[in-house]
Amino acid sequence: MTSSQSPRRLVIRNLGVETTRHGVAVTLVDDVSLDVRAGETLALVGASGCGKSLTCAASLDAAPPGVRRTTGSIAIDGVEQAPADIRGRLVATILQNPRSAFNPVRTMRQHAMEGPAARGAPAASREQRVRAAMADAGLEDVDRILDLHPFEMSGGMLQRMMIALALASGAPFLFADEPTTDLDLIVQRDILNLLLRLTRRQGLGVLLVTHDMGVVAALADRVAVMDAGRIIETAPVMDIFNRPTHPVTRNLLDAHLSLYPGRSAA
Amino acid sequence: MTSLDGELTGDLAGDGLPPPHAHGRASFWREARWPARMAAVVACALALIAILSPWVTPHDPNAVDLAIRLQPADAVYWLGTDHLGRDILSRLMAGAAVSLGSVAVAMALILTAGIIIGGTAGFLGGRVDQAIMRVADVFLTFPTIVMALFMVGALGVGLTNVIIAIAVTHWAWYARMVRGIVLSLRRRDFIAASRLAGASPAQTFVRHLLPATMAQLLVLATLDIGHIMLHVSGLSFLGLGVTAPTAEWGVMIADAREYVWTEPLLMFWPGLALFISVMALNTLGDALRDRLDPSLRAEHGH
Numbered sequence: 001m002t003s004s005q006s007p008r009r010l011v012i013r014n015l016g017v018e019t020t021r022h023g024v025a026v027t028l029v030d031d032v033s034l035d036v037r038a039g040e041t042l043a044l045v046g047a048s049g050c051g052k053s054l055t056c057a058a059s060l061d062a063a064p065p066g067v068r069r070t071t072g073s074i075a076i077d078g079v080e081q082a083p084a085d086i087r088g089r090l091v092a093t094i095l096q097n098p099r100s101a102f103n104p105v106r107t108m109r110q111h112a113m114e115g116p117a118a119r120g121a122p123a124a125s126r127e128q129r130v131r132a133a134m135a136d137a138g139l140e141d142v143d144r145i146l147d148l149h150p151f152e153m154s155g156g157m158l159q160r161m162m163i164a165l166a167l168a169s170g171a172p173f174l175f176a177d178e179p180t181t182d183l184d185l186i187v188q189r190d191i192l193n194l195l196l197r198l199t200r201r202q203g204l205g206v207l208l209v210t211h212d213m214g215v216v217a218a219l220a221d222r223v224a225v226m227d228a229g230r231i232i233e234t235a236p237v238m239d240i241f242n243r244p245t246h247p248v249t250r251n252l253l254d255a256h257l258s259l260y261p262g263r264s265a266a
Numbered sequence: 267m268t269s270l271d272g273e274l275t276g277d278l279a280g281d282g283l284p285p286p287h288a289h290g291r292a293s294f295w296r297e298a299r300w301p302a303r304m305a306a307v308v309a310c311a312l313a314l315i316a317i318l319s320p321w322v323t324p325h326d327p328n329a330v331d332l333a334i335r336l337q338p339a340d341a342v343y344w345l346g347t348d349h350l351g352r353d354i355l356s357r358l359m360a361g362a363a364v365s366l367g368s369v370a371v372a373m374a375l376i377l378t379a380g381i382i383i384g385g386t387a388g389f390l391g392g393r394v395d396q397a398i399m400r401v402a403d404v405f406l407t408f409p410t411i412v413m414a415l416f417m418v419g420a421l422g423v424g425l426t427n428v429i430i431a432i433a434v435t436h437w438a439w440y441a442r443m444v445r446g447i448v449l450s451l452r453r454r455d456f457i458a459a460s461r462l463a464g465a466s467p468a469q470t471f472v473r474h475l476l477p478a479t480m481a482q483l484l485v486l487a488t489l490d491i492g493h494i495m496l497h498v499s500g501l502s503f504l505g506l507g508v509t510a511p512t513a514e515w516g517v518m519i520a521d522a523r524e525y526v527w528t529e530p531l532l533m534f535w536p537g538l539a540l541f542i543s544v545m546a547l548n549t550l551g552d553a554l555r556d557r558l559d560p561s562l563r564a565e566h567g568h
Binding site for chain 2: 102
């Protein structure tokens with residue numbers, strides 16, 4: 001890392017993202033600003049397709065082909081950084097679909113060595129760190145798993161592996177893009193507990209993208225609500241659940257609480 | 267694009283086949299049918315002869331001795347001698363070195379250009395892709411031999427220029443193939459994951475996209491080697507490539523033209539050598555394709 005002291009604050013400022021459809025520029029993310037602090041989890045919630053995942057990717061200049069970041073900057077402890085310099089170094093990312101986020105023809109060991117190699121980490125300590133992180137992520141039998149291909153593993157195992165790879169990077173900030181979407185409920189619970197435990201212990205600053213208010217209630221300290229590419233409300237998690245101000249937030253909560261009969265949004 | 271996707275990696279990931287690394291080189295030999303095995307043996311023998319030809323030819327391939335010109339085959343000159351009394355077998359062996367050597371150089375040039383140009387087009391996409399592929403289309407439009415003749419006409423006669431001409435006329439096929447595969451993979455999550463883990467575009471390309479193109483590049487290259495060999499010999503036959511005293515199959519065929527009615531064997535031997543090499547390499551390419559294409563393999567069930 002650049003300084004001996006771990007960075008405390010990551011700020012995404014005025015992020016704008018657009019793409020071109022049939023020759024017309026379409027704005028996908030409009031003037032989004034977010035503030036992630038070390039030791040704290042900021043949840044970014046909203047309906048599917050409102051630009052949550054894109055915000056994560058574009059702030060690191062890793063938006064999918066054909067999508068451009070038009071405005072915005074990312075700063076760590078007040079110092080503006082080039083996105084390419086902090087990807088994987090200061091900000092680790094967990095993607096939403098563990099099944100497709102691994103190269104199908106490569107083993108876990110090859111995946112595990114790729115990040116450290118890209119970061120230029122000393123070769124001697126690479127495997128050591130990955131093994132420690134895998135143990136932290138609840139993967140037992142590390143030797144066997146390192147030789148597996150993605151299709152030989154369950155979704156839960158792959159998600160744990162992805163978390164392990166993120167941890168092994170030693171980055172102080174973590175972007176978790178719907179980390180539990182494709183998993184069954186029991187595995188979801190395990191993964192959420194794991195994330196909670198690890199982020200607390202290591203004091204990571206987490207940007208958690210999700211549309212599941214249950215996940216928000218379990219993990220988040222603060223919540224930013226997004227709709228149609230804009231942030232419409234940012235508040236501590238208790239306020240979002242008790243006193244939602246924006247109609248879209250209320251809708252999200254109603255939809256969530258309707259799953260539990262006998263309760264309704266305030 | 268979606269259907270391509272499924273073909274490329276869906277099969278690898280989904281249908282319970284063991285991963286590609288699980289097959290060693292030995293199993294290619296075990297599973298191949300006899301034509302493929304024979305082709306592999308012939309290709310290896312050719313390569314060996316080409317490499318060793320400076321030391322193992324029975325006679326000096328360029329030693330002229332008019333006293334023994336146009337000898338039939340005997341114990342000393344196994345395939346006889348040509349119109350200048352040079353040993354045909356020795357010339358065939360020396361010719362293998364020229365043919366295979368120039369094909370190898372041309373192929374290396376073509377693969378390098380194809381991977382770099384096609385990879386750039388596919389990876390960057392957008393206008394760069396459009397511009398590169400339109401240029402490639404121009405090259406794809408011309409018959410390669412006409413284009414090669416034009417190139418040699420512009421660059422001048424000689425083996426180096428023939429190799430350059432062949433590379434310039436063939437890169438587009440490879441570039442198009444690499445581009446197609448890269449395009450089908452570049453939106454995959456694992457490419458995004460690689461970028462997010464801090465890999466530079468070049469690192470991502472080399473680690474995740476290039477290996478995916480290798481199987482198909484290898485097959486196309488093996489199938490094309492025979493074709494390129496014919497190009498080199500063809501241009502030499504026309505007197506545009508390797509020039510007269512050098513032992514080369516095309517040159518030998520050209521030299522034998524005057525004697526085609528009286529000494530037809532003079533033309534037969536280099537022709538046979540060309541036929542066998544091209545045949546062997548094509549068969550080998552076919553077998554490799556059967557072997558490396560997962561969807562074909564699933565159909566055959568072997």
